[in-house]
Amino acid sequence: MGYLNIDGQIFYNMVVNASNKLEEQKEFVNSLNVFPVPDGDTGTNMSMTIRNAVLEISNAEETSIEVIVKQLAKGALMGARGNSGVILSQIFRGISKGIQGKNQINSLEFANSLEEGAKSAYKAVMRPTEGTILTIIRAVGESAVKSQEKDITKLLEEVCSYGKTMLDKTPDMLPVLKKAKVVDAGGMGLLVILQGMYEALKNNMERVHLKEAGTAKIQSAAKNLGEQNIKYGYCTEFLIHSQVSDIQDFRGKLQGMGDSMVVVKDEDIIKVHIHTNDPGWVLSQAVKLGELSKIKIDNMREQHRHILNIDDFEENSSEKKIDQDEESHEQETESKKYAFISVSVGEGINSIFKDLGVDYVIEGGQTMNPSTEDILNCINSVNAETVFVLPNNKNVIMAANQAAELSNKTVKIIPTKTIPQGITAITAFNSDVDLNENVNAMESAISTVATGLVTYAIRDTEVDEKDIKRGDILGLIEGKIKQVGKDKFQVCGNIIDEMTGENSELISIYYGEKCNEDEVNDFVKKLEKKYEDMDIQCYSGKQPLYYFIVSVE
Template sequence: MNKVQYLKLMILSGVNNLHNYYPHIDKLNVFPVPDGDTGTNMNLTATNGYKAIENENFKSIGEELSAFARGLIMGARGNSGVIFSQIVKGFSKGMADAKDLSVQEWKKGFTEASNVAYTAVMNPVEGTILTVIRETAEGANKIPDNTDIKKFWTQVVKEANKSLDNTPNLLKQLKDVGVVDSGGYGLVKFLEGMNQYVQKGRPVQQKLKLEENNGGNLEMDLGGEPEFGYCTEAIVDLAKPFINNLKVSTIRDQLEKFNNKSMVVVIDDDILKVHTHALNPGEVLTYLQEFGDFRTLKIENMNLQADRQVKGWKESSDVKQERKLALPLATIAVVQSPEQKDYFEKELGVDIAIDGGGKMNPSTTDFIEAIAQVDAKTVYVMPNNSNVILTANQAAEEEKQSKIVVIPTKTIPQGVTAALSIDPDGTVATNTKNVTKALKNVVSFSIAQAAKDSLSDGVTIKNGQQMAIVDNKIVAAEDSVKDVFSKDLAKHINKDVEILTIFTGEDAKESDIDELKKFLDDNFSVEYEIVDGGQKVYSFIIGIE
């Protein structure tokens, strides 16, 4: 096994171990706000990071760590999630030129992990995840370079736990309630997972049943001046004038003028990632919008989150207490744009379509809130993207009132078919059987323009070519959209095909839409519906049934 694959399995083991402990980490969450979500945030961050490397082949250790770090940054949630992403970014920086996974290279990685993490936080507080990575790095650098790698990692984990155990002595909020820092605990569990792979040669497996956290974990005084308000997070796709020109200090200085707290600001190539606690999130968003377009936004009321953690109240307690489960059945689907949301809700009759944006990345909370809103005994959830299925399943595990049935739809066309196949009067077993059968007859065909030269799914692709994608797999690359229609789409339209549902993207040209109509009218006796899909990336998404 090469070193790059070995590292990927180390990372997987760390991610899985963090997942197994995230409910317990939530229980430890005290600082800076006792909102009970540090474990959840770190788990979602780590999971998103691993998705970015899971099915990719990398040429070097540095390249793989860089991709993992980028995935973490894009999915980073909460204070600890953003800091965790910066710790890994530090590893990728320190080990950028690593040829092997030697003790010497790991020591470089730990050093930069500490440096980058501290740089990202405006006012570093000791007794937190920052302390744990710094003291772990300091301990690692005292280990001789010629130490056996297994002994090195055993010592690293020992140093990490030693630092974690000392966090209550550095931070009064922790000592007052007798807990260690939750973010630091999460980092330690990640490192312990990596260590287990080094020692045993097999990754930690995710547990099927995890500890439950129903709130009411801590007895603490919330008097004084607690750091509440709104947890505000945003990823901004930087406009060209700001790429490589915008400074982290510029953003921090303005947020400080807004009297914000817990500021973590990250600039990574063409994106700006901000996490802050604000009393007026609106002014924060208005300011950030000056630098480009929002990719993702999240604003949460920390007072409600704190009530859940400290007093045992549910974050959406008012909604949950009033739920009657009056409806026998409801449906929820994830879509890529406001236009698709409109189509799914108004034309297909889906109760709630969650707009996951171009990246299709709704959070567990998005699902939980939608489930509470539909308030039905049975709720069918259509993720419509393979990367969203895990989040939907996690929401199903957390939901305690409605019965959640996650239909593992991986594309928008599959979601259309599933929505139309659900019988409001049918049982779960009958609907599951009917939908499963219907999905077998769906071909999801999409067209997207290549942004660079590459080799994917065995297909050689040149920058600017039009890629034909069938069921999420690239099958061909042509010089024009017209060629994709005649050479690739035509293969999937036979005498058994009854209808095509065509979602046009925001980049679809009118001339190409007209060409598609002419192509279908001249060559096939098939019914088709053209929908303004408004999606990014894909100029056409076509469901063939």
């Protein structure tokens, strides 16, 4: 069936089918990540991002494509995970911009919206790299605009075909892809989405239902939630249709009624999200501003218990822990000048950050990047004039920056790409100096930190003329594979050798959950003899995936 025009409900079916298709193929997309280390999460990040976007419009009966895509873009923005997810959210943001004021669109207007999506994506990246998802969205946007096809189904068929052609060329644009014999993972994820949209039109799908996501990530997130205090039990979300221009008074009233508060105004709609113990009171205040819609109230404790499938005894234990956590945070009710949020994973590493004064640790990092909304909710939960965020992972920085832009607070993202950089940054903080001095000091401090990682290969490949077999131990320095071996201690020792120099003074070692403590202690003793003029510190990080995280300063 041909489509000369598409409205909001047709577009809804297109993106739901796209989300389902990417959910099915996310592991394949993950497998395309260039490095053979266990952090290939491009497919997962993009799938979770578009899924969050679709959930935003899951109950929408609206037929206007402008309204549907605007809500979709908001959902993608809040749910964006990792660099690929943030770029995808910006693509939807650009598409939304391209169809403003339209109840339905024709093929030319759809083509123009794709081109707007490309422009928005490129603007979001400080140093755009060709041969990536950016190249694919630009190519399909340009091809769509040049097309003379009036049938949107056939237009999308052309777009997908040209997108596939460009994707196959990405190894020629990025030597690292050619060496690994793969195409770009983000580009493939985008192509899967476009193919899903095309199939929805081709097969004339009606009211497509969102398929259930894999449970592994959900359960992991639920366990992480259980380790934090659920002080306010009801997740309350709704829209206010209002002509009120100033929402500061309303935001102020809600401030003391919960946490994880987001109050965002867009034209004549106010979107509210808050965790509270009295959703009725919140709604009674909101209705004074205008008509309410899309009201959604979830009992978070009940959801948590259901996901984990725990019995009554475990439930009672969990409630006791929540009570203890509430008591430990009672003293945080007063506002303070500065607060810190850190992203990390590993019981030992999390404890180190807390001991150094971090107010909240967001559980995440490799393979489980927090979303923009995760970071934003944490920012809004901290009662401080200025909030510093330490992403501690290059794939979290873009989501952190988006969260900072959405917050009404003063937020400073310190661009830490590794755990050691995050630890060094917070130790450089001085509460007695002003904000700019602190930002400069922390950014200067992280530039002096060299970081090494020891992990394992998840597949056979060749990187920088190194023949790598699945299961090999890999030693990385600043993200580049420098050592390949069979023994994790030998590989770790070798990268420390490469990292140290005449001016090196401190070696820090954080060993993972799969390391034997006695063996680590023996290894450290050997290092102390070899580097007798340097200080060597060793900590139990209990991090997954990485046998060792090491730094030299």
